[in-house]
Amino acid sequence: MKQIRLRAAAKINLYLEILGVRPDDYHELVMVLQSIDLSDTLTLTSIPGHQIRLICPHPLVPVDRTNLAVRAAELLQQSMGIDRGVEIALKKRIPVAAGLAGGSTDAAAVLAGLNVLWDLGLTQKELRTLGASLGSDVPFCVMGGTALATGRGEVLTPQPPLENLHLVLAKPADLQVSTAWAYRTYRQDHLAPGTVVERSRTNALLAAVASQDPARIAASLHNDLERAVLPAHPEVAHLRERLIEAGALAAMMSGSGPSVFGLARDLDHAGAIHAALAADPHLETFVCTTQPTGVRLEKD
Numbered sequence: 001m002k003q004i005r006l007r008a009a010a011k012i013n014l015y016l017e018i019l020g021v022r023p024d025d026y027h028e029l030v031m032v033l034q035s036i037d038l039s040d041t042l043t044l045t046s047i048p049g050h051q052i053r054l055i056c057p058h059p060l061v062p063v064d065r066t067n068l069a070v071r072a073a074e075l076l077q078q079s080m081g082i083d084r085g086v087e088i089a090l091k092k093r094i095p096v097a098a099g100l101a102g103g104s105t106d107a108a109a110v111l112a113g114l115n116v117l118w119d120l121g122l123t124q125k126e127l128r129t130l131g132a133s134l135g136s137d138v139p140f141c142v143m144g145g146t147a148l149a150t151g152r153g154e155v156l157t158p159q160p161p162l163e164n165l166h167l168v169l170a171k172p173a174d175l176q177v178s179t180a181w182a183y184r185t186y187r188q189d190h191l192a193p194g195t196v197v198e199r200s201r202t203n204a205l206l207a208a209v210a211s212q213d214p215a216r217i218a219a220s221l222h223n224d225l226e227r228a229v230l231p232a233h234p235e236v237a238h239l240r241e242r243l244i245e246a247g248a249l250a251a252m253m254s255g256s257g258p259s260v261f262g263l264a265r266d267l268d269h270a271g272a273i274h275a276a277l278a279a280d281p282h283l284e285t286f287v288c289t290t291q292p293t294g295v296r297l298e299k300d
């Protein structure tokens, strides 16, 4: 095989709780992660030699070795002793630095795609383990669907798929938030020695997810990182309010933001919420639906 095309799905965090700081300086987390049908497309083509070449015209996406997609290919070359080259053409639709795991899902797609293109025979579990060395969100992006994530986000327990939950995703067009900054800010302000961590309410959210009832899910959303990001970026707090005013069942920031999602009862309801925001030129907005896969091989 010479070329394959993949879809790499974005994720949202239905739940994100920070339990403390770990010896490796990362944060111990409890999260519920969900794939949505907003995705990048990656076309991987075998090229002569052993160069890894990335083509992506998006102004915010680096095309050098700092790109997670390139790092994923390098990791496979090194760890598997592969002496082959690849060109990665990336069509970016997922907003960058938006709390939607855009870079992580591209890396997951490259791992899964090269596993096929280079005939490596790695299992999904092996790809997840490799992915964890690239970033905390990468293992989930390899697995996709609905999952409970613990540790620094890489320890995954799959959950029954959450079918057809419709939502509106909105992001201030010109705002990017650094994940490292969000965790650092949270830690300075909310994890001082002696802080008592709120008891986990993950079980309520997981039960709500199992019920597939949008109103129950809406009542159990939680994201600790809002406490770091919203005070520094009032426009994100305002966007959350606008989603509620437009009729969303609940609205919350995804990951380290600044994307915010509002839950809808059904697709028509999502369309109505979207209509209230879509004309604002300062926003990027999407109607999205939950999906059971992260990375998917595209048929030509």
Ligand SMILES: C[C@](O)(CO)[C@H](O)COP(=O)(O)OP(=O)(O)OC[C@H]1O[C@@H](n2ccc(N)nc2=O)[C@H](O)[C@@H]1O
Residues within 6 Å of the ligand: 013, 016, 025, 026, 027, 028, 029, 031, 099, 101, 104, 134, 135, 136, 137, 138, 151, 152, 153, 179, 180, 181, 183, 184, 255, 256
């Ligand atoms: C915010 C989330 O997207 C929620 O799913 C993730 O927790 C972050 O996932 P990610 O971007 O893949 O994270 P990584 O690339 O591993 O780490 C980026 C930065 O976030 C901080 N980080 C990340 C994960 C974690 N459990 N604790 C942390 O403190 C670290 O400062 C790290 O330098």
Ligand SMILES: Nc1ncnc2c1ncn2[C@@H]1O[C@H](COP(=O)(O)OP(=O)(O)OP(=O)(O)O)[C@@H](O)[C@H]1O
Residues within 6 Å of the ligand: 060, 061, 062, 066, 067, 068, 069, 095, 096, 097, 098, 099, 100, 101, 102, 103, 104, 106, 107, 137, 177, 179, 255, 256, 257
């Ligand atoms: N393939 C990629 N796509 C987008 N950004 C990338 C990629 N590879 C590296 N980056 C860099 O990573 C930074 C974070 O972008 P990304 O879209 O992955 O953030 P994010 O969605 O907030 O991540 P997460 O939700 O996993 O924390 C960007 O500012 C960019 O410089």
